[in-house]
Amino acid sequence: MRLLLAEDEKSLSRALVKILEHGNYSVDAVYDGQEALEYLDAGNYDGVILDIMMPKTDGLTVLKKIREKGNLIPVLLLTARSEVEDKVKGLDLGANDYLTKPFAPAELLARIRAMTRTQVAQADTEIHVGNITLNTSTYELMGPGGSFRLANKEFQMMEMLMGNQSQMISSERFLDKIWGYDSDAEINVVWVYISYLRKKMNALKADVVIRAARNAGYTLEVIRKEPEQKNRRKKQAADD
Template sequence: MRLLLAEDEKALSRALVAILERSSYSVDAVFDGQTALEYLESEEYDGVILDVMMPRLDGFEVLKALRQAGNLVPVLMLTAKSEVDDKVLGLDLGANDYQTKPFHTRELLARVRAMTRTQIARPDTRLCMGNLTLDQATMELSSPFGSFRLANKEYQVLELLMSNPRRLIPTERFLEKIWGYDSDAELNVVWVYISYLRKKLAALHATVQIKATRNAGYTLEETT
């Protein structure tokens, strides 16, 4: 299950990403409201954790724009504010739930589970190409010859490829989207995960392959 986390406190963001990934969520992290809105306009998510106090656009502005555009993705507002008026405003703008800082990890995870519960049974949670199926709810990759439950970053790499079949995806795009803009990871880490995935595709006798274009990026193509 894929979440967008919009939280401008980078230390808290890193901690939340670690907590959520340990609970088998795939997480994209952004640090301001404008970037959050751009991600939400171009990508599909099962849920959003949206901090109220952010630069460029605050959480209320992001939520208002999101709902006006007809996007009904579940949203959990996250804020240090505890005033009733702020909670009412968030809920009136279309938030599904509200979590005040500081909070217990178990409570946050329970709220995320509750918020996304109706998303689990959606019919569009599977990506298919060739004889492969990637279940976005369980991160399971399968073919008629077997299945693997992918590790988090393996899943994110393959999800990006299967969401953009036959399109060249620059190596930098993987790094920015999966490891984050402020990550210390180097470009060769993408190749490492591509290598892991190629071994799994071979084991599944996949009729698709990950093609590398030197100094450019990667493409997912069907084999002939």
């Protein structure tokens, strides 16, 4: 899951990026409201964290412009202000939640999970495909052969594949969604992480495979096993 963080205090921004990346999020950090708007126009994000007091364009103005464009992306406001009026104004403009500084890292992560959670997934933290399960709270990938706790980018790739089963996901989309559109990462890094996931799925004895299509991308498919009766008929025909 990819987030945009707009916080002008650079030391705090760096700390928040570390917290979010440890929580298995990909993060693009910007330091003023105008830059936040430019990134939102150019990028594809699952959520935005906006500091209210920012140079050039403040967080509330950024929020207002986002909503005026019809963009319903989840927005969490960060504020040093404790006045009820400011919080009410932010919520009235369309913020999903707010957090008053200082705050605990665990609370930040919990609020982000809450605001980005879809209605369908609210009661379920697990994604099932074939005989494997991905727990989106513990980042564990489980199957008949055991379980693995996935690293940050492995988890995000697996979440995209399992959440879009049978849909082709291009390498460019992985790069944009997980590494960020202004990242220096090259296209072959996607293949490297796909290789990591395939090895883990093989160890888990998964009946699911990651298929690759040249110049198209990757898709997750369940291996269809032939019915036992059909197999017996084939064996009998071979014996005859």
